[in-house]
Amino acid sequence: MCLSIPSKVIKIDENNIATVDTMGIQREVSLDLMPDQVEINDYILIHVGFAMNKINKSEALASLELYQEMIENMEEEERRQAIEESDNCPSNGV
């Protein structure tokens, strides 16, 4: 029931109805609950036929960059562990 999905605004008409695109599927939603002006190409969250808010693109990007760092750190640590294990392997160098 709380299903809300990000969609991209592709058109806005004079009745405050926006046409949005979700991975190639287009639908109309009401903008009656949007506190701020909505522009074409904005990403908005849709719930039961209404736009609830605009997705903050810079926060989304900041999260993704953070995750990228996390992955790099994890992979670095895995490399280090693999090297350690190899160094400590009794049959190494035989």
Add this chain to the structure above:
Amino acid sequence: MDKRLLLSHGGGGEESNQLIRELFFKHFGNEILLRDEDAAVLDIKNKIAFTTDSFTVSPIFFSGGNIGKLSIAGTVNDLAMMGAKPLYISCGFIIEEGLLYSELEMIVKTMAEELSISGAKIVCGDTKVVPKGSVDKIFINTSGIGEVQVSDISAHNLEEGDAIIVSRDIGRHGATILAQREGIDIASGLSTDCATLWPMVECLLDQNIIPNAMRDATRGGLAAVLNEWAMTSNICIELEEQSIPISDDVQGLCEIFGFEASDFANEGTFVLAVKSEYAQKTIELLHTFENSKTATIIGKVTTRKKQKVIINTAWGSSRYLNLPKGELLPRIC
């Protein structure tokens, strides 16, 4: 022109005869049908496969096809899935008074085109026209006879180690119908996968690839087929989630409505269980056909949890893929 079907067109009299000759015989004509007897007399040497299906899909026209295409492909595919060459089809129409003649003509033309793909022939039929409101526009029943080429393709035959292959991306037919019913504009070109599968099956059999099991994933989707197999053969099927092909637009629709693509009906997509040593060759052969050029291995048969289907995620967790509950979408095919 908005000529419409009237009750007299199903009455057995002059208007009926005219309809049969001008429409059905014109498009379906072959020497058996044109004899116009009470029954078709057929000469078949070997074991036969026999199937029937009724088509009540709503809407009758949808992106990529119509009820006529479904009625031929659906029955032909049921025969193909048993390793039987589709030969003869019967066709019963129940038409609502007032249906546009042009719509019926379009449906019949589509059926003729679809028949030419497998070479099957409509050899007998029946037409009824019923009062307005008795049916919703048109219902079609087709029964089919095929000549069994190889026996022993069966839901009972899956074995540990078998590869599970799907012929293309899943869920297209169900998604297309849902989108059309909800009045959703499909910019992406989402359309049904409805297609005759016999050419692919014939190719595999010709190359001596005999699947342990084959099924087209119609009502209930991929989930229904795999669960039936797991229960019938008393084995476990494990799928790798990342390998299950789902197109972006089907995925988008699933996100919007909260459905799973594996529950949606397909009408031109089939699933095979083949011995692992044949898997690669099967994929290569399927790739030579337009409708199965993205065929892929999605999992294998194990004994991890018999009678169940398990999906393994890419991050090391697993869950069951259960039979879809209830009526996901009524009158889907």
Add this chain to the structure above:
Amino acid sequence: MMNGLKLKDLYDQFRNPKIIKSLAALIEKESIKFKTPLRIMEVCGGHTHTIMKYGLMQILPDNIEFIHGPGCPVCIMPKERIDHAIALANIDDAILCTLGDMIRVPGSKSTLAKERAKGRDIRPLYSPMDVLKIAKENPDKKIIFFTIGFETTTPMTAVVIDHVLKNHIDNVYFHINHVLVPSAVKAIMDPGKAKINAFIGPSHVSVITGSKIYEPLSQAYQTPIVVSGFEPVDVMEGILMMARQKNEGRSEVEIEYKRSVTRDGNLKAQSMINTYMEVRTHFRWRGIGDIPESALKLKDEYAMIDAEKVFANVLSNEPIDDHKLCICGTILQGLAKPKDCSVFGKVCTPNNPLGSCMVSDEGACNAYYRYGEI
């Protein structure tokens, strides 16, 4: 990696297996320092769904547990109010509209689905705005909108009410069953029985209300509350943030779902709700009982469109209890799991639900049944 954000990234990247694995590794590191287990209640049914569907419990350490909360607005509807929906549907020339899963929830004798099969005009809607379309197309019928939902869905009802009043549409009535998250949390924590020491704050309720509504709760119960999105990466990151709070001795409200949630929320939506609705003094929650100030009703000046007043003669408020074997109530309070229920998966299944935890796609029992415990 980022030249700009593609829409697909908002789906794919927040389900990225590498990110999920990295977060699992970081959570593992934090969990080693725990002196006591981290027992997290996810209030919202959507989070239960994510956790079960993506099998997140299988990649988390044993000292992190989930307790499923009452965040499924269909699940908490008591039988007598479902009977209201059925009674309203049986009014001559009424068209009963409601959202999704309500159609299959069992009342004391029937369900809306069964009533529809008997010929009653019952319409499950995708969007509340469809009420206006149906009203226009059926001027001689009474359109009764049986509303359900937490704070996410309440503003949409308010918009429909607004349209109905401003456009003088005289054949629409509302039966309001909107409920409030903070009161539910209080009802669970106040008795002191539930051993919960962290909360995953609901994603989309918080888009509307802002994270500010959780601050008094976090204070009162000294528990971290992290508002997380619905994707598996969001839930894992939220757990990491809770684990860190636990190890650092903090009890704060934090937002993981920063791309959609702010402290203040959607003020326009909040104002729409406050224009037409107010808090009820009492409301019975299925399996939990009366929770004061936990639900909304139409303000008195809108009595003419309030179905509970206009059709009071067909509506009984006699409380009706559940089937005695159904332990949905205990599950909703976080005191039991679906597998503790003697009828789970046997007599009670999605096709034949005894209680609402099994009917709704967001119910804990339904999620467990579908995604199983392998």
